[in-house]
Amino acid sequence: MFGCTGCHTSKPEDIVNTGASLAADVLAETQQDVSGEEVSGADGTVVLSKELRNIPEFSGEIDFTYVYDTDAQSDLGQNSSQVYTKDGCYSMEYAAAMNIDACFLYYTDAASDEKVLVCSKSNCTHRDETCDACFMMEEYPMPILEQYHGALYEVKLDGDYLNIYRISFDGAVRQKSCTLMRLNIEEKVEDDQSVSAFYPELKIHRGYVYFSDYYAGCNTCSLYRVKLDSQEEPEVLFTMTDHSPFLYQIRPYGRYVNFETANADKSGMNFAGGMYTYDTEDGTISHLSDQIIHGYTIQDSFLYYIDMNGGLYRKDLQTGTITPFGEDALEIGQNDDKQLFFHEGHLVVALTDWETRLCTQYVLDEEGRILSTLEGYEYESYIPEGQSKEDVDTLLHPYT
């Protein structure tokens, strides 16, 4: 139905960055031109969007705790198609071999490693939309999963509207919870076959769905939240108006909802932006980093991130001190998907090669030294012919 399913056409992280971090003096020099026209800094860098310029540095209470029942599993990354429960993992998987445009919901038991379709209907063939585990792409165009208070959540398209549905752990009940937004659809005139739909990034955290509505070429984008199980309208938490603004990598940790924003110049190749946080208790927004970041996680009072040049850093959010983290042997390539998460108290740097899908995981100690290195595949279907599960390492995951 749509040319683009569950994805956005481009993100800053897909594009080579050419100096997004703005020195304070460059900003000061260019801020006087606030006519609304796009301006470039003295050295050709992109000027930070006006809404971002005067946001204060984070100085809030350190509260980045994770609570299983109510908190987003932020370390799984954006719009993840998996969530972890106390005993296993739910996953939404595209049914490529079944000749049906649908995803099926699976549950993998952690203890036995047994994977089953989430359907308890008797005499079900588990092959069409009558199956409890079947989510037709036309209705459920974003194959994501979130969990909250003992249920799963999924985005459903009802007419023009994207709604959040609650799905019981046994798959038997699907119920509308709240409405996110009207779907952004762009029809390309030069190719009447192609229709792109732009889906929001979202996370469910402590009673709310947090989401953003940017898309390629937009002039405004916002961070919103809407209460679960309500008919309330979404509340706008923050808005950027600029040339191609992005608001992405929404990741709640504890009391804070963190996000990245960037705005581009006319070429679309150069960005200014940074990382910000919304305080769910007092409603304020503060600044965490002036880097546009490839991947990040927050643990205790530290922000760990990979910058656009592939450097791994740790920022102490209490003191503001930034230090390089990780030994030189840690090779972070440009052509990798980058994920940071904690596993049993250790930072794991997970790098997945775009082409081979081979994932290398470095497990680091508190000083950033490599404790162990694992090489494996996120999905069994990625294992190349001639190799088997026994030839590769079992990868680590957050929340297990």
Ligand SMILES: [Zn+2]
């Ligand atoms: Zn079934």
